Amino acid sequence: MSRFLKRLMLAMGLALSCLCVxxxxxxxxxxxxxxxxxxxxxxxxxxxxxxxLETRMKRPVEFIQRDRYRxxxxxxxxxxxxxxxxxxxxxxxxxxxxxxxxxxxxxxxxTYRSYLIVPARDMQTRSxxxxxxxxxxxxxxxxxxxxxxxxxxxxxxxxxPATFFKxxxxxxxxxxxxxxxxxxxxxxxxxxxxxxxxxxxxxxxVTAKTRVAWKSADYGFPPVVASRGVSDADFALMQSMLxxxxxxxxxxxxxxxxxxxxxxxxxxxxxxxxAEMMRQFGEI
Amino acid sequence: MRLFDLSLRFKLPLWGGGLIIATxxxxxxxxxxQSWENLNRDLLQNAEEIGRTTAHALFPVMLHDDxxxxxxxxxxxxxxxxxxxxxxSLIVLDSAKRVYVSSRPQDHPLLxxxxxxxxxxxxxxxxxxxxxxxxxxxxxxxxxxxxHVALPIASDGVRLGTLIVxxxxxxxxxxFSLILSRSLWISxxxxxxLLPITxxxxxxxxxxxxxxxxRISRIGSGELEDLDPALYPYGxxxxxxxxxxxxxxxxxxxxxxxxxxMVKSERMAAVGRLTASxxxxxxxPLGGMLNAISTLKRHGSPDPVTTxxxxxxxxxxxxxxxxxxxxxxxxxxxSRPLSASDLEDVRILVAPAAxxxxxxxxxxxxxxxxxxxPSTLVRQVLINLLLNAITAAxxxxxxxxxxxxxxxxxxxxxxxxxxxMLPEQLGRLFEPFTSFSESGNGLGLWICYQIVxxxxxxxxxxxxPEWTRFTVLIPLDPVNDTPAxxxxxx
Numbered sequence: 001m002s003r004f005l006k007r008l009m010l011a012m013g014l015a016l017s018c019l020c021v022x023x024x025x026x027x028x029x030x031x032x033x034x035x036x037x038x039x040x041x042x043x044x045x046x047x048x049x050x051x052x053l054e055t056r057m058k059r060p061v062e063f064i065q066r067d068r069y070r071x072x073x074x075x076x077x078x079x080x081x082x083x084x085x086x087x088x089x090x091x092x093x094x095x096x097x098x099x100x101x102x103x104x105x106x107x108x109x110x111t112y113r114s115y116l117i118v119p120a121r122d123m124q125t126r127s128x129x130x131x132x133x134x135x136x137x138x139x140x141x142x143x144x145x146x147x148x149x150x151x152x153x154x155x156x157x158x159x160x161p162a163t164f165f166k167x168x169x170x171x172x173x174x175x176x177x178x179x180x181x182x183x184x185x186x187x188x189x190x191x192x193x194x195x196x197x198x199x200x201x202x203x204x205x206v207t208a209k210t211r212v213a214w215k216s217a218d219y220g221f222p223p224v225v226a227s228r229g230v231s232d233a234d235f236a237l238m239q240s241m242l243x244x245x246x247x248x249x250x251x252x253x254x255x256x257x258x259x260x261x262x263x264x265x266x267x268x269x270x271x272x273x274x275a276e277m278m279r280q281f282g283e284i
Numbered sequence: 285m286r287l288f289d290l291s292l293r294f295k296l297p298l299w300g301g302g303l304i305i306a307t308x309x310x311x312x313x314x315x316x317x318q319s320w321e322n323l324n325r326d327l328l329q330n331a332e333e334i335g336r337t338t339a340h341a342l343f344p345v346m347l348h349d350d351x352x353x354x355x356x357x358x359x360x361x362x363x364x365x366x367x368x369x370x371x372x373s374l375i376v377l378d379s380a381k382r383v384y385v386s387s388r389p390q391d392h393p394l395l396x397x398x399x400x401x402x403x404x405x406x407x408x409x410x411x412x413x414x415x416x417x418x419x420x421x422x423x424x425x426x427x428x429x430x431x432h433v434a435l436p437i438a439s440d441g442v443r444l445g446t447l448i449v450x451x452x453x454x455x456x457x458x459x460f461s462l463i464l465s466r467s468l469w470i471s472x473x474x475x476x477x478l479l480p481i482t483x484x485x486x487x488x489x490x491x492x493x494x495x496x497x498x499r500i501s502r503i504g505s506g507e508l509e510d511l512d513p514a515l516y517p518y519g520x521x522x523x524x525x526x527x528x529x530x531x532x533x534x535x536x537x538x539x540x541x542x543x544x545x546m547v548k549s550e551r552m553a554a555v556g557r558l559t560a561s562x563x564x565x566x567x568x569p570l571g572g573m574l575n576a577i578s579t580l581k582r583h584g585s586p587d588p589v590t591t592x593x594x595x596x597x598x599x600x601x602x603x604x605x606x607x608x609x610x611x612x613x614x615x616x617x618x619s620r621p622l623s624a625s626d627l628e629d630v631r632i633l634v635a636p637a638a639x640x641x642x643x644x645x646x647x648x649x650x651x652x653x654x655x656x657x658p659s660t661l662v663r664q665v666l667i668n669l670l671l672n673a674i675t676a677a678x679x680x681x682x683x684x685x686x687x688x689x690x691x692x693x694x695x696x697x698x699x700x701x702x703x704x705m706l707p708e709q710l711g712r713l714f715e716p717f718t719s720f721s722e723s724g725n726g727l728g729l730w731i732c733y734q735i736v737x738x739x740x741x742x743x744x745x746x747x748x749p750e751w752t753r754f755t756v757l758i759p760l761d762p763v764n765d766t767p768a769x770x771x772x773x774x
Contacts, residue, residue: 135393135394135395137352166395167351167394167395169349169350169351169352170350170352171352172352176352180352180355183355183359183389183390184389184390185351185352185355185385185389185394186389186394
């Protein structure tokens with residue numbers, strides 16, 4: 001009889017402990033917003049990353065995808081997400097409202113560049129100035145590499161970015177700028193170097209229809225930021241999570257799929273170049 | 285050789301092939317016409333469908349001036365079904381008839397005027413209706429390369445631009461020629477299947493006809509060859525030809541048999557006449573000679589040598605007389621009518637011969653009344669035939685007699701189980717001095733023949749491995765009880 005009681009108690013104890021673990025993992029989900037700053041359509045990768053984070057943080061994680069940078073910025077400002085991976089241009093704009101949490105390291109450096117891409121058959125173009133009066137695609141009005149950089153280059157050359165091109169439009173993603181250039185819809189477009197490089201590995205047939213005509217200086221890589229409402233504990237937890245990814249096999253596999261080396265804490269000084277350009281346009 | 289002299293064996297497949305080709309061509313032509321119509325209709329339907337959905341989707345996009353979205357919308361029909369669409373391009377024009385966006389941006393650069401895209405488009409630009417509520421406009425100029433379907437991109441009376449669905453006619457032709465070549469291949473396939481069948485059918489049809497032709501051409505030379513009816517067991521014209529040929533053949537055979545009989549009986553008659561006249565010529569001096577010998581024996585007193593010689597002469601002359609008497613069959617002799625007892629007498633007469641040889645005699649006689657035939661002659665025929673049969677049957681053989689007298693005919697059949705007779709023997713059986721055995725003078729059957737013929741009947745013989753049969757048929761005159769007058773000349 002005593003043996004049966006012992007077993008019963010053991011079973012109850014186990015059940016209780018399970019409940020406790022369950023209770024721990026519950027709580028507010030961590031909401032993480034994504035922007036088309038990286039290859040936006042890797043849904044499987046995001047799902048795996050979510051599982052990775054949930055398992056380690058014992059907290060539900062929710063990735064929120066928005067096509068337009070402005071939407072992600074709104075989510076941050078309205079504190080509808082805890083964290084967001086945004087472009088450096090919005091980061092500088094929202095500098096007072098968000099905290100820099102991590103910066104991805106891409107090919108050894110926490111930086112990326114803007115590529116001016118043109119259709120592959122265009123062998124002449126060397127800079128955006130060669131495309132005067134042409135048709136040009138921008139990624140997003142809040143994109144550094146896809147909007148701010150080409151306009152800055154035009155302005156620096158003494159032209160008016162508003163009338164420089166015959167026609168411009170936004171595709172709302174770097175990937176689609178590449179598609180527009182590849183299809184011959186536009187004569188040129190500026191894209192995130194990281195997106196083009198990754199696509200060059202994943203879909204070389206698409207990038208083969210484009211040519212990188214010009215490369216900008218290095219800018220700080222799109223940062224992962226925390227909304228100002230995030231507690232220090234959550235901030236530290238998520239930061240360490242991202243930074244420790246390179247230390248385990250699963251994390252490394254995810255990083256490899258993201259074509260990134262690692263995450264580092266980063267410094268706001270990385271984004272001084274962007275801030276300088278914005279100052280030129282009187283946006284700061 | 286002219287085409288129409290060719291054998292039907294070739295003409296039938298040629299004709300069949302011609303018919304098949306003509307049918308295939310006619311069907312293909314109508315199918316092609318139908319296909320062309322369908323393709324055109326499908327094309328316009330397809331254009332309208334694509335046009336309507338796309339134009340509807342384009343309105344808000346153009347309203348927000350979102351070129352990229354517009355590009356994705358017009359590219360959708362091509363990315364959704366790559367390779368298949370007959371649509372060459374979808375072009376969106378703004379209100380100034382400049383290219384707003386096109387599914388082929390390299391050929392139709394953004395903002396280029398419609399007229400700059402080529403003469404087709406320039407002509408289209410002149411005709412394009414611009415009203416907000418304009419209906420679908422289709423332009424298919426016979427000299428142009430393209431078919432254009434234009435739809436307004438409009439909502440609530442506001443027209444933002446025009447959607448042009450453009451088809452290249454060469455694509456249409458490509459489709460059409462694909463259909464044509466497919467139907468051509470099918471026709472060839474059908475031909476490949478049907479031609480051998482027609483050829484086989486022609487051969488099958490011609491083989492019996494050829495056989496009949498060959499046989500008919502050989503009839504002239506006297507060969508009467510049978511056709512195997514299994515060769516063509518059908519009731520159509522060829523089958524009827526077969527039957528007709530068989531009928532002709534039967535008639536010809538009958539005629540040949542008849543002719544042989546005629547020749548035979550004529551020969552027999554000639555032999556009979558010759559024999560009778562010779563016999564008469566011999567008989568007259570013979571009687572005188574025999575009388576002289578008789579007178580000499582009775583009244584003379586010859587010496588022994590003369591007596592011996594006279595006896596010798598007398599015996600020789602008597603033998604001549606007997607022979608001549610046998611040749612001179614006399615049917616004129618008056619005799620009482622035949623009755624059943626005559627047959628019973630004959631049976632008793634031949635029984636010893638049969639018994640001696642161990643031959644079985646089977647006797648079947650149906651004679652109820654007296655038969656109006658001279659009994660002496662019938663008995664002679666009966667004895668001759670029976671003795672012959674017994675001899676032929678041999679030891680342990682069987683001989684059967686059947687005699688039936690009906691109202692108008694007397695039938696007599698005598699059969700034996702002896703060695704069958706050869707056809708050449710059967711042919712000369714009733715000629716005089718034709719003997720097939722060592723004994724006998726070869727006159728027995730001749731006599732029978734003479735008697736039966738003189739009585740107006742027939743005698744025939746047939747022989748098979750089992751039985752050899754002699755059949756005598758003598759007609760009876762029911763009115764006149766006396767036998768028919770003999771026909772043998774005196």
